[in-house]
Amino acid sequence: MTNTENKPSSVFPIPSANVMSKLPTQFFATLVQNVNREIASGHDVINLGQGNPDTPTPPHIVQSLQQSAENPLYHKYSPFRGYAFLKEAVAQRYKEDYNVDLDPETEVAILFGGKTGLVQLPQVLLNPGDVCLVPDPGYPDYWSGVALAQARMSFMPLLKSNAFLPDYGAIPADDRQKAKLMFLNYPNNPTSATAPLSFYEDTVEFAIQNQIVVASDFAYGAIGYDGRRPVSFLQAPGAKEVGIEFYTLSKTYNMAGWRVGFALGNAEIISKINLLQDHIYVSLFGGIQAAAAEALTGPQDCVTSLVARYESRRDAFYEALSAIGWQACKPEGSFFGWLPVPEGYTSSGLAELLLREAKVAVAPGIGFGSHGEGYVRIGLLSDEQRLREAAERIGKLHLFK
Template sequence: MEFSKRISSLPPYLFAEIDKKIEEKKAQGCDVISLGIGDPVEPTPKHIIEKLAEEAQNTENHRYPSYYGMPQLRKSIADFYKRRFSVDLDPDKEVLPLIGSKEGLAHIYLALCDEGDTALIPDPGYPVYQTGAIIAGVKRELMPLLDENKFNPDFSTIDENIARQAKLMWLCYPNNPTGAIAKDNLFEEAIRFAKKNDIAICHDNPYSEITFDGYIAPSFLQYEGAKDMGIEFNSLSKTYNMTGWRIGYVVGNARIIEALGRVKTNVDSGIFNAVQLAGIEALNGSQESVEEMRKIYKKRRDMVVSTLKDIGLAVEEPKATIYVWVPVPEGYTSESFATHILEKASVVVPPGNAYGPSGEGFIRISLTTKDDRLEEALKRIKECL
């Protein structure tokens, strides 16, 4: 049986490969510690779980949900954006709930691009930006995010012909995988560049609430002209420790939202109503857990940075996200260092080049491991160098 060309060109998903490595090491009897995927180990806050349990008992919630999300969820998302970012959103036209933001990141290509169109993709970047393009038959042009630019794109380096061909451009700040934050004028520059070249901006913002040291992350939609040129994806996964619940959303340009909604009505049947109602509870209820998670992640960030600096690695403290972007020691590549740590310390870290060629020379450490296991992992890394 022959399969599609897109399958043959689709690389294995990074975190599925990490899972395989973990299982292989465990089969050898090793005590493996994963600092790979950003999956919070702390539980979802109790009041959100209780709301799910309550609503799951209601048989009305067992039927098909709305394709476009419950009106009260869309309103809660709009209210959150007004409170948090002072952004006004029409909940009926500018808000669309998603089955986790990942599916929206992949499906947006089907709404905005034809086969053979071009997308501008940050390098390094979240793998779905590239795999979504591959599935849709979209050409990928990489925008290098370099250390000397504090991992922000330099739009002046993008070839004018490529810029004119591009239909879509990805941004992600606070950034995965680098932990970088947007420079002061990044979004204004992006909007001017997009207007000049008629490009839709897709801003991926799932780490907006995980910030440290007094930093407050903005929304792309706060900036003048943003809503004319693009959309913003966000998620409840990292903010409320709800990765397994699969609930996110996209907000912004009404025409783009409508187009993505049209795709989704043909490929999925929406989010379980009980999960949507729990999502409303997350957005509208107590936010104490969010502040508590900031403290937990800051403590872990400080532990990672301090330990790695002690062994001579030039690590910078990220002001946001749940990741530390670590330069590898001299004499190693990203892959050889990740392999060395796995073989000698039974610690799993993703090599930076797995996120794109400009990630070469780095590894990414996730802060979503219990303190004692993180401490043990750092001890092992220190001992194997």
């Protein structure tokens, strides 16, 4: 047997493009590794650190895929920009849920999951050195797209004192003038805050004044609590003239592994996204597109039940947190909670302690940006019994007075 120990994998150096060194660290990959290490050691870990839905896709959607998979039409390449019936389905859903009119042909792009669009958008709009306004804390994959475009980020702090909304007046004048793109995300990951229509109206005005494209990440658009449906950016007058919204089936229909998302809104921006995708993909498998259309146009009671389940979990978990002295505001939307760390701890230090001593995984706020320091993010993605158990385990560490 040939000894390959310490033998180089290539006979000459394999170069990397310079942009590869600019990519941010994959924060969630490290989080998963730490959790898996504890599980491999035989520990019972309650994982509240990730955003992966824990219940299955509704049966009628699965059945639609099973039936569609037998259709020979879908065994061929799909149309480059997807089937018209899927674009029509998401346009219908937006009309019914938000009273937003979308032209399926020109104002809808089908994506391989919402994340794909978030990373693609800076590449079609930004040149090296251009400025993108990014929320802090925010979803780390915004950073990835900006890095691949070799552009520069200007961070917008999301502070509790401003309801975790950006203060446009606080953006440095130079960055405001140079910015070409801005990401927003409500219901927000990680803070769980929601945005009122008045905020989006102000956003449209700000975008027009400064000629900035708005990208609204509406991944949690179906998940609002206490009887309030989250507001879509596209509901604001003039929104389609200045930007687009990203929507995904991952959270609304528990279809995270199916990778179905959409970019919706400004026709010129949609055209640019489609053009880039023409060079990368030949659209989604047709059977998945048919099942996605069934999700959007079929019975919506599964969505109502899902939101009710998350709300019940929220109430149970926050009651248990209050019992151990961990006081925090209940989430308004999304399936996340944003919890302040106790005095004397950093977000990473607390996350490490909880995993090591309580076998409860949470996501440190610093992983979402510098203004995430002082918080940890939890996911309401375990049943009520496990959420209560997580709080009880944490309570035994006596971290709260």
